[in-house]
Amino acid sequence: MPGVADTLDLTADPVTLTVALVDVPSVSGDEQRIADLVERSLREQTALEVVRSGNTVLARTNLGRERRVVLAGHLDTVPVNDNLPSRLEDGVLHGLGSVDMKGGDAVMLALAGTLTDPRHDLTFVFYDCEEVEASRNGLGRVERELPEWMSGDLAIVCEPSNGVIEAGCQGTIRVQVRATGKRAHTARGWMGVNAIHLLGDAIARLRDHESRVVEIDGCTYREGVQAVGITGGVSGNVVPDECVLTVNHRFAPDRTPAQAEAYLRELFDGYEVTVTDFAAGALPGLASPAARELVEAAGGAPVAKLGWTDVARFAALGTPAVNFGPGDPLLAHTQQENVRVNEIGHCYEVLSRFLSAMP
């Protein structure tokens, strides 16, 4: 017989499930124990097909429904910072992973345990290593090795979103803008060409730049172009011959990375521009039937997701995807992270209503 700590009762209150998950430490790379617990708990649900890949646990119904909804959440956390075990106080659950994102994982587990006759077929993806470099991301591994587990008519990533549907996400591109001059001794500065002075105009263009505000499917995306680094200089008495400005552009999902690059090359016309990295955005996709139902169940008013998230991985595969989960994302990665328990309940109720009510 398994002991109390060996499986979770998935019919329990999702807040109880959140507490249980928070109290199993699962810093990135060290998710075996929590993945074992989630796997054993899901395998007790006879209606689910369960697969394990490393410390990622996949489960799905195969009911032959017309549509399939994928729910995804990562099991790992950032490093422990004297914020374990959990502590429930005045309706607020404190502790590492409470908001990012074991509240969302608990909602997913509660849905797996209670939706015996769901309106759509369901796929659950509990993955590892989201909080570290992208190459280790468990969802990326699923994308490469088990892509059929990511396909569906709608994907819901249960990262914290204040219990509001955040649709799509903005893309991001980073470029280096380089000015090249000519060295000289500062005592004879006119014999050189100062690369820092040359870059002044590029900075002025940034300062004067007005970013687009784009509305798609009722969501407003506010773009931005920001200098994130600058470096130049040879020594205290030399006119520098090189200065490099690093710029990060966040762009609405109506543009591809190639279009964003062209936009930056035009903005910095006359300078050498080199792309260092980029990630495509994701269109909100709220026009799809399943997404419309979700928005209705949530009471409307979806908002744009501005930061880049794993939502974009689904969008890249052609699956409309949204962020929807309990808690304030600004608390993520702070020592004081916490989640209000009524938000956990709210998210569970919205998703349960969306997925259980027959049309």
Added chain:
Amino acid sequence: MPGVADTLDLTADPVTLTVALVDVPSVSGDEQRIADLVERSLREQTALEVVRSGNTVLARTNLGRERRVVLAGHLDTVPVNDNLPSRLEDGVLHGLGSVDMKGGDAVMLALAGTLTDPRHDLTFVFYDCEEVEASRNGLGRVERELPEWMSGDLAIVCEPSNGVIEAGCQGTIRVQVRATGKRAHTARGWMGVNAIHLLGDAIARLRDHESRVVEIDGCTYREGVQAVGITGGVSGNVVPDECVLTVNHRFAPDRTPAQAEAYLRELFDGYEVTVTDFAAGALPGLASPAARELVEAAGGAPVAKLGWTDVARFAALGTPAVNFGPGDPLLAHTQQENVRVNEIGHCYEVLSRFLSAMP
């Protein structure tokens, strides 16, 4: 009896003396051998009072003349760079220290050996550690410990000046110009204040700045304000809250460092400005009688010295000071450094004419 290498014949041709000095390696900190050689050679001149301080050698006449002229040269070189021993070819002497500044040292030694009845009393200062950090500079040690050896009516530092009198020198001041903003995630850039963007205007002021051109005693000083370094940035997705620009201002000797600082504070009004280091310039002082005689002996047309040199140490003590020595200063510190031997002869002749002719 001392061997051939133990003393120099100071009545020899100054080119011969230059060859002898170049062939005694004397990288900064390792000047004992050359200082010994110079000291022994000077002590053979019975009319000279000779003093040794570390690896600095001081010598002077005490003839009761109305005026005193100080001649100064450093004995050290930058590190050896496969450019020893010396090589004389087609009227050009190649080798480490040939131009910086054993040609000048040789002229000084030849004057010590041949001016038996000089028009002015003479002081010779051969010093160590000029090519390294200022705190080790031998002339600085003389200034602190034997200041009477630096006083006179005119000082001539025999650093290379293309055989032209370079008068005074410009001052130098370095400041940090700092912009302070507010961090934010670049996905929500409008919640922050970008410190790099804030510094753009300071760079524009630099780019548009017109430096003064100042004429003093017939010498033209061309000032400059140059960015020499810039640094800012937290990470690739953060609006940076700090950006620091380092600026070097070279100013004509009609201004004090305090005036130069006030000028920069006005130029960068609205920014935090911090002075990191400065050195006063030196007025050309060509109106003094001894300086006028030197200019006449050299055939007129003195020019402004733009870089900071040890000339300023004399000026700070109230002694008019000029740079006058053989060779092109732009060759200093290069592997290929060399000096045309006819410039060594020219400098010797000018100084000999100036110092030996009775009024």
